Amino acid sequence: MPSLSLRAKLLLLFLLAVLLPLSITGIWSSRVTGQMTRERVIQDEQTRLSKLTLEIERFLDTTLSDIRILSGSTAMQTLAQAIADRQSLRLEQLRSSVEEDFLNFVSARQIADSFVYQHIRFLNTNGFEFVRVNNLNGQVNVAARSTLNTRATEDYFRQTINLTPGEIYVSPIEIFDEFGRILRPYVPVLRYSMPIYGGETFVGVLVTDVRAEGFLQLVTAQQNSDGMTFMADQTGSYIAHPDGDKRFGAAVGTGITVQQESPELSFLLDRQQTGVTEAGDNVIVYESTAPEGASGFFWTVVSVLPLSSVLAIVQQQEIGILFTLGVVAVISVIVAVVFSRRISRPIIDVTEAARAIANGSFDRVVAVTSRDEIGTLQVSINTMAKQIKQSIDTLEERVRDRTAKLDDARRIAEAASNAKSEFLSNMSHELRTPLNMVIGYTTSMLYIPEMYKEVVLPDIYKKDIQTIQKNGEHLLGLINDILDLSKIEAGKLTLSPQPVDLLDIVRGVVATSVGLVKDKAIQVRPDHPVALPFIWGDPLRVRQVLLNLMSNAIKFTDTGYVTLKAELQGDQVRISVQDTGIGINEEDLKTIFDRYAQIQNKATIQGTGLGLDICQRLLQMHDSELEVTSAVGIGSTFTFTLPLATAEQIALASDPEPDTDVTRVTVEVEPMNWESSRIVLLIEKDAETRAKLNRSLEDAKYVVFEHHPGDDILELASTLTLDLIIMDDATLTDNSLSMYATLRSHEATQHIPIILMSEDNQEKITDSRTRTLQKPVPIASLIECVEELLTAKSIA
Amino acid sequence: MSYVMLVEDNQDNADLMIRALSTAGFEVRHYLRGLTSLGAVTKEKPSIILLDFNLPDIDGRTLILSFKRKLGNDVPVVAVTARVSEMDQRLAMHFGASAFIGKPFDPRELVATVQRLVNPAKVTPT
Numbered sequence: 001m002p003s004l005s006l007r008a009k010l011l012l013l014f015l016l017a018v019l020l021p022l023s024i025t026g027i028w029s030s031r032v033t034g035q036m037t038r039e040r041v042i043q044d045e046q047t048r049l050s051k052l053t054l055e056i057e058r059f060l061d062t063t064l065s066d067i068r069i070l071s072g073s074t075a076m077q078t079l080a081q082a083i084a085d086r087q088s089l090r091l092e093q094l095r096s097s098v099e100e101d102f103l104n105f106v107s108a109r110q111i112a113d114s115f116v117y118q119h120i121r122f123l124n125t126n127g128f129e130f131v132r133v134n135n136l137n138g139q140v141n142v143a144a145r146s147t148l149n150t151r152a153t154e155d156y157f158r159q160t161i162n163l164t165p166g167e168i169y170v171s172p173i174e175i176f177d178e179f180g181r182i183l184r185p186y187v188p189v190l191r192y193s194m195p196i197y198g199g200e201t202f203v204g205v206l207v208t209d210v211r212a213e214g215f216l217q218l219v220t221a222q223q224n225s226d227g228m229t230f231m232a233d234q235t236g237s238y239i240a241h242p243d244g245d246k247r248f249g250a251a252v253g254t255g256i257t258v259q260q261e262s263p264e265l266s267f268l269l270d271r272q273q274t275g276v277t278e279a280g281d282n283v284i285v286y287e288s289t290a291p292e293g294a295s296g297f298f299w300t301v302v303s304v305l306p307l308s309s310v311l312a313i314v315q316q317q318e319i320g321i322l323f324t325l326g327v328v329a330v331i332s333v334i335v336a337v338v339f340s341r342r343i344s345r346p347i348i349d350v351t352e353a354a355r356a357i358a359n360g361s362f363d364r365v366v367a368v369t370s371r372d373e374i375g376t377l378q379v380s381i382n383t384m385a386k387q388i389k390q391s392i393d394t395l396e397e398r399v400r401d402r403t404a405k406l407d408d409a410r411r412i413a414e415a416a417s418n419a420k421s422e423f424l425s426n427m428s429h430e431l432r433t434p435l436n437m438v439i440g441y442t443t444s445m446l447y448i449p450e451m452y453k454e455v456v457l458p459d460i461y462k463k464d465i466q467t468i469q470k471n472g473e474h475l476l477g478l479i480n481d482i483l484d485l486s487k488i489e490a491g492k493l494t495l496s497p498q499p500v501d502l503l504d505i506v507r508g509v510v511a512t513s514v515g516l517v518k519d520k521a522i523q524v525r526p527d528h529p530v531a532l533p534f535i536w537g538d539p540l541r542v543r544q545v546l547l548n549l550m551s552n553a554i555k556f557t558d559t560g561y562v563t564l565k566a567e568l569q570g571d572q573v574r575i576s577v578q579d580t581g582i583g584i585n586e587e588d589l590k591t592i593f594d595r596y597a598q599i600q601n602k603a604t605i606q607g608t609g610l611g612l613d614i615c616q617r618l619l620q621m622h623d624s625e626l627e628v629t630s631a632v633g634i635g636s637t638f639t640f641t642l643p644l645a646t647a648e649q650i651a652l653a654s655d656p657e658p659d660t661d662v663t664r665v666t667v668e669v670e671p672m673n674w675e676s677s678r679i680v681l682l683i684e685k686d687a688e689t690r691a692k693l694n695r696s697l698e699d700a701k702y703v704v705f706e707h708h709p710g711d712d713i714l715e716l717a718s719t720l721t722l723d724l725i726i727m728d729d730a731t732l733t734d735n736s737l738s739m740y741a742t743l744r745s746h747e748a749t750q751h752i753p754i755i756l757m758s759e760d761n762q763e764k765i766t767d768s769r770t771r772t773l774q775k776p777v778p779i780a781s782l783i784e785c786v787e788e789l790l791t792a793k794s795i796a
Numbered sequence: 797m798s799y800v801m802l803v804e805d806n807q808d809n810a811d812l813m814i815r816a817l818s819t820a821g822f823e824v825r826h827y828l829r830g831l832t833s834l835g836a837v838t839k840e841k842p843s844i845i846l847l848d849f850n851l852p853d854i855d856g857r858t859l860i861l862s863f864k865r866k867l868g869n870d871v872p873v874v875a876v877t878a879r880v881s882e883m884d885q886r887l888a889m890h891f892g893a894s895a896f897i898g899k900p901f902d903p904r905e906l907v908a909t910v911q912r913l914v915n916p917a918k919v920t921p922t
Contacts, residue, residue, distance in 0.1 A: 429879055721865040
């Protein structure tokens with residue numbers, strides 16, 4: 001989540017808030033709708049089947065009442081009475097009227113342009129046809145007497161003769177056959193038969209053959225497009241089926257039955273029933289019916305609806321719902337995108353502006369887009385940026401101010417520091433000259449007797465002179481220390497770090513130290529492993545530090561040991577100088593490395609002089625630190641560590657053995673080619689200008705000799721082997737031209753090129769060896785002029 | 797006879813050097829000012845010049861260059877100075893000094909240096 005942008009979060013939130021309930025509602029409603037749809041489809045089918053059976057029953061009711069009407073007709077009743085009364089003579093006449101009656105009846109009963117009845121018969125008590133009206137291929141006629149036949153063996157006759165008056169036998173549907181031959185297309189027939197009485201006497205049987213197509217076609221006509229509706233009887237034979245050839249399997253010999261085709265529907269044959277079930281992939285809706293008075297048979301109308309077609313409807317609805325949902329979702333997304341942009345855009349703008357402001361673009365202004373909280377934020381950001389800018393401006397001003405003040409302070413401090421260094425440096429030089437007398441003469445008196453005409457000094461003098469000489473040397477040491485310190489302080493002392501053979505240095509220092517012991521009862525002891533590794537440092541300075549510490553230790557130890565110890569500690573070497581001398585009291589330990597403090601102390605205190613301070617400074621330049629522990633009367637230990645040289649450092653160092661003589665540096669310098677050197681005499685009264693010109697000329701590799709007020713110019717010019725004179729004519733005011741004239745007229749100086757720096761631009765002198773430049777003289781043009789004159793001179 | 801030109805503004809120093817060098821058998825002519833010595837050098841033709849690098853009238857490098865220009869490389873110039881820093885030594889050597897002697901010096905060292913430079917063949921390295 002944290003990586004999502006604000007806009008993405010808003011979008012997500014919005015979509016979650018809209019799409020989640022939307023989809024839940026959608027899925028729920030599609031489920032419910034699906035269920036409802038399914039139920040409705042089944043219900044519709046049930047309703048349809050109910051209507052269908054109702055229609056069938058109505059048809060059958062009509063045919064049932066038809067036979068009653070026929071039996072009760074005047075012609076029939078009259079004939080029956082006549083038969084009962086054995087009025088043979090009337091029979092023929094009455095038969096004709098019955099025939100007419102039947103004929104009319106068959107002709108009248110039509111459904112959808114086809115006759116309902118196939119035959120209507122009246123059989124006598126023997127089962128022989130007395131009257132028959134035929135409907136053969138749509139032709140209704142009275143059967144000729146010759147075609148009348150016996151029906152005594154037919155089921156309907158034999159069943160009917162046992163019936164009481166008014167009872168009616170209803171036969172199952174049979175296929176009509178003509179003399180044992182089944183007609184095609186099949187003519188299924190349902191027979192009603194009823195006994196006819198003349199008074200109390202059974203006179204015959206009335207039989208109506210109802211063409212079952214009249215109602216069976218209702219079943220086949222209403223075929224569902226996806227499913228199938230058929231009707232079967234209790235034996236499993238199809239009575240009505242979209243595929244006509246499957247009908248009457250038992251009667252026509254195909255043997256096709258429901259139980260054979262769809263075993264799962266066998267239960268339908270058990271009894272009359274109405275209901276819904278699922279079998280396989282189908283929904284089965286069924287309803288049984290039977291004509292009134294049916295003798296142990298019934299029919300079941302079955303509608304087979306494939307589940308897929310039901311589901312298809314459901315799916316169609318679901319698709320509709322989902323489509324609607326989709327449209328709503330898309331609209332939501334669009335709305336969400338637009339709204340999240342409208343909300344997030346200003347925030348992103350504000351964020352970017354804030355970032356820009358954080359990066360220093362304080363002029364960045366955020367457009368105020370609304371009057372709501374975001375608008376307030378935008379205004380606040382702008383105000384903030386303005387205030388920050390103001391603060392920074394103020395701050396910068398202050399910083400500039402302070403910096404300037406600090407610069408001033410630094411300059412003053414530097415100047416003071418430089419002045420101090422300069423003073424120390426000069427002082428030490430000044431001190432050297434008188435010291436030269438002290439040391440020089442005492443040394444001479446002690447060691448160059450021939451300077452004194454072989455005069456032999458009495459011992460008492462000799463001892464005093466030795467003291468003077470020794471103290472002279474001590475004073476020289478102090479002066480050297482002052483020089484060293486002033487150099488370190490001025491940053492003029494630089495280290496040359498390299499791999500250093502510590503063992504070599506330790507041996508050298510120990511050897512030198514032994515020489516310092518003289519007549520004291522001190523043992524100088526080295527204490528270190530046989531092999532010492534190379535360390536990283538400036539060998540000259542490491543040696544200086546060690547020598548200093550050792551001589552210091554020896555100086556303040558009368559008896560005992562001075563130990564120089566070196567031990568490995570990880571990637572460092574710990575070096576210490578331990579003595580058994582007078583020690584340092586706690587008070588003095590505090591100031592032992594404090595420069596100059598010791599100078600004021602009595603010389604009897606260990607660490608007097610600047611040596612320890614120099615050691616400390618030199619070690620600090622090595623990123624190390626000199627530490628001291630001491631106890632009065634027991635001794636002192638000075639300790640420091642130096643890093644080991646890495647293998648890489650050793651490999652890189654070409655020569656790890658430099659000159660390690662501290663006291664006398666032999667400098668190897670390539671001497672300059674004095675023949676090509678150029679000496680320029682600079683005569684300029686203003687010290688600042690003079691210094692500036694001097695620097696520039698020195699940078700251009702000229703050797704500059706500065707004229708100082710009081711120097712005799714002519715003497716300088718004639719004695720020094722000058723190449724050029726640069727003179728400021730104002731310096732010499734009244735006599736500048738006369739000085740120029742003197743130089744030009746003098747034999748030793750007349751050939752020297754001269755640059756006159758003049759206040760005005762007037763060419764006062766025309767001389768090929770002279771140039772006049774107007775002040776202030778730009779350095780570049782001065783150098784250019786100098787070079788031009790010197791080139792001309794060397795050619796001449 | 798080797799003649800040593802000594803340019804040194806401090807009389808006491810000069811005396812010490814003269815004493816030491818004289819004892820060693822050198823003739824020393826002493827000049828207090830650089831300009832004077834420079835003016836005299838062409839005529840006097842010294843075997844060696846001992847030059848105080850911090851004279852008040854002429855600075856050491858101008859002086860040493862001028863000596864060189866007048867005498868060429870034949871006459872060695874020894875810088876004798878109280879300014880003993882490495883920088884000062886480098887400067888002197890750069891401008892052509894043959895040796896550098898810092899003050900205070902051991903008179904024996906001074907004599908040894910002069911002897912070495914005046915007659916290199918006679919001195920065997922120790």
